[in-house]
Amino acid sequence: MSASRTIIAITAVVIALLGCGSGSNQVPAADALSLGLPGTSSPANWTLGGVPCALIPPADAAAPLGTGTCPGVRPGAIVRSDVGQCTLNFLFQGSDGSRYIGTAGHCILGTSPFGGDVGEMAWASGTGPVARDADGNPIGEFAYAILQDPKDFSLIRLDPQVQASAGMCHFGGPTAVNDDRPGLTEPVVLNWFGNGVGVGAVLPARSALAAGMPSPDHVFAQGAAAPGDSGSGVISSDGRAVGVLVTVGVHTASIGSGGLDAGLIGMTRLTPQLERAKAVLGLDLVLQTAPTL
Incomplete structure (x- = not known):
């Protein structure tokens, strides 16, 4: 790895390490500006x-300058909202005839000034906040x-005239949904393409290692993320969609005879979130697939 890539990777890990903690030793979230990076102020704490x-x-x-290496509307591309710039994840076909593409919820809902949950919103056609591409x-x-x-x-x-692709930049996929729950002695390699400030300009295609994926709702893994990576779609090494990259910090969920469920980055798993969205919107949503590269 070149010196410049090493510096960027270390900076992203510093953001992750300062992002949060566990228990009484919790560390306040880092401000990207305090680390010499462009970005927004620190997000409120969440769980x-x-x-x-x-x-x-x-x-x-x-x-x-230098981001936006995944052009168009597809997994890994930039999306902008009134809240800021994030990354798109997976493409879905709705039973209403419309196409939908995902990102993180906090990329449009923002964060609570008091920390914790913000809630849930649904918008009828023609009333929702506008989403924009990198341009x-x-x-x-x-x-x-x-x-x-x-x-x-x-x-x-998505607007009817917008062209969109199901394939993730660099890695390809998703080939299907990954609902597997391997134990903490069964490591899983995870891949995503994100637009994090700094690291996204040089290493937008990144991998992480999870000790396992025992939870149906989240995955904790060892990897690096930065502002702008929010919403990135995460796939396992076989191309199947696992979830959405959303948090940083020293996540420590449980310790048992099988190992430690912990990591520097956190992902919400796809299926429970998609099922909830389908129930609220009152329609079916089918993941659009693509071959791995």
Whole structure:
């Protein structure tokens, strides 16, 4: 790894380490500006699976030079809202004839000034906040969003004329949904393409290692994330969709004979969130797949 990549990777890990803690030793969320990076102010604390952590803040709405290496509307591409800049995850076909694409819920709901959950929102067609691509062009409007532990997910109803691809930049996929729950002695390699400030300009395609995925609602893994990575779709090494990258910090959920459910980044699993969105919107949503690269 070159020196410049090493510095960026270390910076992202510093953000993760300062993002949150566990128990009485919890550390306040880091401000991207205090680390010499462009970004928004520190997000309010949240919990994922009951574990104190910090939501990955959206980046400033203006994309930094060098990001946007995943053009168009697809998993891994930039999305902008009134809250800031995040990353798109997976594409879905709705039973209403519309196409939907996901990102994190806090990318449109923001964060509570007091910490904790914000709630859940749904918008009828023609009434949702506008979502834009990396160039500022409207791509659709938000139809649904939730920020309520253990869910952090939103869906954008795409405009009919917008071209979209199901394939994740660099990695390809998703090939299907991964609802597996391997124990903590069964490591899983996870991949995503994100637009984190700094690290996203040089290493947008990244991998992480989870000791296992025992929870149906979250995954904790060892990896690096930065402001702007929020909402990235995460796939396992076989291309199946696992969930959504949303938090940073020293996540420690449980210790048992099988190992430690812990990591520096946190993801919300896809299926429970998608099922909730389907129930609220009153329609079926089918994941659109693509071959791995």
